[in-house]
Amino acid sequence: MTQKIQPQPGIMEIALYVGGASKVEGVSDAVKLSSNENPYGAGDPAKEAFLRAVHDLHRYPSTDHADLRQAIASHHGLDPARVICGVGSDEVLQWICQAYAGPGDEVLFTEHGFGMYRICAHAAGATPVEVEETERTTDVDKLIAGLSERTKIVFIANPNNPTGTMIGGAQVARLADALPEGALLVLDGAYAEYVQGFDGGAGLVDARSNVVMTRTFSKIYGLGGLRIGWGYGPQEIVDVLNRIRQPFNLSNAQLAAATAAMNDQAHVIKSRTDNARLRDWLAKALADHGVPSDPSHANFILARFDSREEAQDCDAYLKSRGLIVRQVAGYNLPNCLRITVGDESACRRVAHAIGQFKAGERA
Numbered sequence: 003m004t005q006k007i008q009p010q011p012g013i014m015e016i017a018l019y020v021g022g023a024s025k026v027e028g029v030s031d032a033v034k035l036s037s038n039e040n041p042y043g044a045g046d047p048a049k050e051a052f053l054r055a056v057h058d059l060h061r062y063p064s065t066d067h068a069d070l071r072q073a074i075a076s077h078h079g080l081d082p083a084r085v086i087c088g089v090g091s092d093e094v095l096q097w098i099c100q101a102y103a104g105p106g107d108e109v110l111f112t113e114h115g116f117g118m119y120r121i122c123a124h125a126a127g128a129t130p131v132e133v134e135e136t137e138r139t140t141d142v143d144k145l146i147a148g149l150s151e152r153t154k155i156v157f158i159a160n161p162n163n164p165t166g167t168m169i170g171g172a173q174v175a176r177l178a179d180a181l182p183e184g185a186l187l188v189l190d191g192a193y194a195e196y197v198q199g200f201d202g203g204a205g206l207v208d209a210r211s212n213v214v215m216t217r218t219f220s221k222i223y224g225l226g227g228l229r230i231g232w233g234y235g236p237q238e239i240v241d242v243l244n245r246i247r248q249p250f251n252l253s254n255a256q257l258a259a260a261t262a263a264m265n266d267q268a269h270v271i272k273s274r275t276d277n278a279r280l281r282d283w284l285a286k287a288l289a290d291h292g293v294p295s296d297p298s299h300a301n302f303i304l305a306r307f308d309s310r311e312e313a314q315d316c317d318a319y320l321k322s323r324g325l326i327v328r329q330v331a332g333y334n335l336p337n338c339l340r341i342t343v344g345d346e347s348a349c350r351r352v353a354h355a356i357g358q359f360k361a362g363e364r365a
């Protein structure tokens with residue numbers, strides 16, 4: 003008798019991740035504002051380090067990532083032994099689920115939370131539990147009400163994607179205090195660098211035994227194509243994650259570029275400053291055209307339209323103008339479009355096109 007070959011529980015529940023579009027048929031100068039990428043790309047030191055790595059293609063990379071962890075720790079004032087580096091922060095999120103959640107366990111996140119939380123929970127065979135937000139903002143009271151003795155992991159991104167909203171440190175600490183014993187709070191700081199002076203939750207990690215922070219080189223560092231992220235947590239937890247990390251998970255090129263990028267904070271500062279200025283300009287321009295958004299703390303704006311239909315029509319209109327933004331119906335935000343803050347000309351183009359769309363609708 004042959005038995006049907008079956009995947010592990012949860013795996014068939016995973017809906018395939020849909021990335022931001024990058025092309026428009028028949029348009030050659032399309033501007034991609036759909037994946038929260040740094041419009042200036044990576045900094046020169048990172049690019050040069052990547053090029054130099056060509057001479058080491060035959061060499062296995064470091065397994066302990068000592069140089070990169072040291073660069074991260076020095077810049078952020080952290081203990082390098084408690085830093086762990088992954089193939090994007092996505093890999094760190096995946097280890098956390100694999101290590102700490104399984105069948106019968108619950109993984110909490112909010113209704114507009116990042117899509118990887120659900121995917122990682124299912125991949126581990128755990129039960130994803132979605133909690134409501136309030137006005138597109140993480141609501142700690144609702145998260146606390148959603149906790150149970152089966153909760154093993156709570157994920158929040160702060161600032162969150164795709165809403166751009168953020169909650170304060172006291173709220174986050176209150177959530178950490180409320181977790182049942184044996185549960186872990188994961189603070190996803192993918193956009194933390196866009197918030198001047200924000201530590202992404204590192205202070206809370208140091209002060210507690212049940213908090214882990216994840217960070218990435220994909221956003222402000224402009225290295226999304228290279229796939230590097232990291233986590234910071236209590237030593238016991240980092241030691242566990244290191245057991246399931248593949249020894250050669252990061253290549254020489256990834257390690258060299260990320261280390262150079264971390265040591266090139268001028269690029270981060272320029273990117274943050276320009277982003278803040280253009281983001282505020284874009285939000286105001288859209289509001290003037292009758293398209294509101296919540297104050298964003300990240301490198302994108304969540305533009306709200308009157309209906310799902312209007313959001314879809316505007317998306318199609320922008321596409322016809324070579325402007326690619328992100329539909330977020332999959333994040334329970336059907337009447338919204340997420341627009342990455344591009345360079346100055348991209349911001350002007352998208353604001354102008356949305357103004358034309360709104361005027362045409364009224365005409």
Ligand SMILES: *Cc1c(COP(=O)(O)O)cnc(C)c1O
Pocket residue numbers: 038089090091092093116159162163190192217218219220221226229230231
């Ligand atoms: C982009 C993003 C990440 C980063 O993913 P990488 O795997 O590091 O590229 C993580 N969390 C959120 C909320 C994001 O938007």
